[in-house]
């Protein structure tokens with residue numbers, strides 16, 4: 001099994017997070033997002049412990065809630081003592097409704113609207129991560145109107161290509177995100193930020209990309225950022241106490257993917273950064289990171305019911321399920337790989353090869369091509385593993401398909417975290 005929270009029960013069914021997936025499908029219907037609460041907490045604790053042990057107690061990682069945003073996850077982040085990364089008024093409002101203390105929120109996004117900025121300040125969001133000079137000016141103007149001084153980080157591009165897939169490469173000089181160090185624009189932005197009376201420049205941020213496995217990507221990014229911190233401290237005499245290195249490590253979707261030991265990877269990073277700070281003679285900032293995928297991906301599984309099984313002799317087979325790109329657009333967007341299981345008979349011989357496809361009017365509505373399963377029949381339950389990140393948060397209503405429910409499970413209990421959308425929900429904005 002691709003993840004240790006996926007097991008086979010005594011009844012031969014697939015279990016996830018200690019629960020029988022076939023029973024979950026019967027009880028809550030399908031498609032169904034299942035989230036393993038204990039795994040979410042374990043993943044959060046791993047990052048929290050790694051940062052506290054290696055960088056010190058002030059170094060608190062943030063959960064990048066774009067990976068999966070719903071009220072209960074903010075309650076869990078709060079209970080575990082994790083900060084949060086938010087990117088829109090919608091995420092801020094969800095966290096607010098979950099009673100998350102927004103002083104511990106970090107507001108990202110490359111183009112915050114005036115409404116977003118006002119909304120975030122009104123709710124007391126702790127730090128903004130400003131992405132451009134125009135945004136600095138907008139934050140300054142609204143902070144002045146509100147009579148506050150807003151703490152910010154500046155998002156910079158260190159000029160690194162992490163060799164992941166193109167769509168999530170963001171640390172390069174020509175990225176739409178952040179301000180480039182190489183071109184001298186970052187230096188000008190720092191100077192400008194320091195001149196604004198309602199902005200307090202509290203440090204820098206960078207994000208080199210998602211699905212990063214190679215530790216040297218973070219090591220190289222941290223050196224470039226530390227050089228810049230040291231240069232700014234010397235020139236402007238500012239403390240720049242925070243350095244946020246962006247998203248977290250990659251996860252395993254299929255057996256051939258690498259495996260990152262997050263605790264020791266953070267340890268290596270801390271060792272490297274401490275040595276580098278000693279070399280360039282600057283104090284180590286408070287270092288943070290904002291993992292999303294590696295907090296929730298392996299804590300999620302999606303359950304589907306099989307509809308038709310189409311065999312085209314001499315060509316190929318299709319297994320159609322009752323969900324698709326509306327609940328998981330990642331194959332259509334990125335050709336993402338997934339591990340797929342037959343939930344009723346996971347141990348039976350996997351000798352039937354087919355494309356697992358959805359029910360949308362789109363040929364690319366594929367969850368995973370060319371998978372081997374015990375031959376499915378109508379009514380069987382199929383489980384797609386490692387769907388906790390960027391599935392529910394990227395779901396759509398294409399073809400007027402309601403979004404699935406999400407159930408949070410532990411071995412002892414199941415609890416609905418997001419109810420299934422209804423047909424009436426789909427009409428709720430129509431006039």
Ligand code: LLP
Nearest residue numbers: 064207210211246247248290291292293390
């Ligand atoms: N911080 C920033 C500024 C980000 O842009 C991201 C992800 C993260 C943190 C979280 O990165 P993570 O730890 O999850 O790798 N939809 C794509 C992923 C887009 C990632 C966008 N930014 C996918 O499904 O693979």
